[in-house]
Amino acid sequence: MIAGFVEKIDGRVENIALFINRDGQVKARYIKNYPYSHAGEDKYYSSGDQQVVFDLGGSRASLFICYDLRFPELFRKVAKKVEIIFVIANWPVARQEQWEILLKARAIENQCFIVGVNRIGRDGNDLEYGGRSHVYGPSGEDISRGDQHQEYIVSPVDPAQVDKLRRELPFLRDMKND
Numbered sequence: 001m002i003a004g005f006v007e008k009i010d011g012r013v014e015n016i017a018l019f020i021n022r023d024g025q026v027k028a029r030y031i032k033n034y035p036y037s038h039a040g041e042d043k044y045y046s047s048g049d050q051q052v053v054f055d056l057g058g059s060r061a062s063l064f065i066c067y068d069l070r071f072p073e074l075f076r077k078v079a080k081k082v083e084i085i086f087v088i089a090n091w092p093v094a095r096q097e098q099w100e101i102l103l104k105a106r107a108i109e110n111q112c113f114i115v116g117v118n119r120i121g122r123d124g125n126d127l128e129y130g131g132r133s134h135v136y137g138p139s140g141e142d143i144s145r146g147d148q149h150q151e152y153i154v155s156p157v158d159p160a161q162v163d164k165l166r167r168e169l170p171f172l173r174d175m176k177n178d
Contacts, residue, residue, distance in 0.1 A: 002019050004018075013044055013046065014046050014048070015035070016032070017063050017064075030048065030064070032048055032064075034070070036067040051078050053081045059082075061082055062081070084112055084114075087117070089118045089119070090118070092130070107136035110138075113136065113162065115157075120151070131148045132145060132148065139165060
């Protein structure tokens with residue numbers, strides 16, 4: 001299970017995502033690296049500076065939160081280490097097309113599965129969220145998608161596809177380490 005929440009620790013507020021395994025153990029804890037300054041998050045939330053990689057049933061995975069999606073360099077830091085990346089989000093309807101394009105771009109450029117999970121409904125500020133959770137394959141193919149009403153989607157993911165694509169088109173080998 002992957003879940004997001006806000007936590008106050010030692011006077012700092014953090015936007016956190018956890019991966020909890022089947023035994024109920026927290027196996028990964030990620031702090032959002034990029035607070036959304038346009039909405040004032042940077043005034044209230046501390047930013048993380050680490051990425052996480054964890055085992056997910058024999059595959060390697062990572063996770064990010066919402067606005068992090070706009071920073072491809074963040075995803076590149078884990079690209080060679082993972083087969084699947086999760087992005088949990090509160091992405092508004094007004095920028096729905098960008099949500100889908102950015103998810104697909106992250107899948108293509110990192111040659112891995114991208115699972116984007118977006119909320120539905122309205123928040124306390126009357127901002128509408130349109131769902132459209134997606135699973136994109138390592139070549140950018142749209143494997144599964146939700147709509148504005150679906151609470152969950154079930155999707156097949158074969159990590160062997162990542163290895164196969166990376167052998168056939170070894171683009172990640174050309175990355176420079178800065």
